[in-house]
Amino acid sequence: MPRRTETLASQLLAEGGISSPPVDVEWLATSRGALVSRSSFKDGDVSGMLVRRDGQAPVIGVNDAHSELRQRFTIAHELGHLLLHPGREIVLDRPVRVNLRDRTSSMATDQEEVQANAFAASLLMxxxxxxxxxxxxxxxxxxxxxxxxxxxxxxxxxxxxxxxxxxxxxxxxx
Missing domain, CATH: 1.10.10 (Arc Repressor Mutant, subunit A)
Incomplete structure (x- = not known):
């Protein structure tokens, strides 16, 4: 999987014409059809989330109480989920697929979180x-x-x- 995340990140950068740092990760996310939305989360431990609803643009939610650097990594991480993972379906008033980035994400215990972190690192660096x-x-x-x-x-x-x-x-x- 590390090679897959590196390859996918390289393809995305090439398609976006990005060849020097810093990577404009928000532009890359929007170029893939995602909406990036910043707001303060009630649970300060949650850095971000990816919400996908059928027929609508995916939304990358970012905790704006976190530092700019953390927000950039969160956007890259959620973009990784968008490109690599289907998400977990939860039912609110209609089915929604969600990936969350929280303290558990950085502990490298969930394979999808490990992959999303590897993708984010490959994309930003x-x-x-x-x-x-x-x-x-x-x-x-x-x-x-x-x-x-x-x-x-x-x-x-x-x-x-x-x-x-x-x-x-x-x-x-x-």
């Missing part, structure tokens, strides 16, 4: 772009994992935690 930006850094910065991670996180508009995981997962830092 594509390996080729990351390698290119890494080589642009001063050699002294590249030798300092904390500075390197921080500077790349700024370039890609992601959290230092997300960047750190991505660099480790790609084998670019130890």
């Amino acid at each position: 594509p390996a080729p772009m990351l390698r290119s930006e890494l080589m642009k850094l001063d050699p002294a910065v590249r030798q300092d994992p904390d500075r390197c991670t921080s500077e790349l996180a700024d370039v890609f508009k992601v959290s230092t935690a997300a960047m750190g995981f991505r660099l480790i997962n790609l084998g670019l830092v130890s």
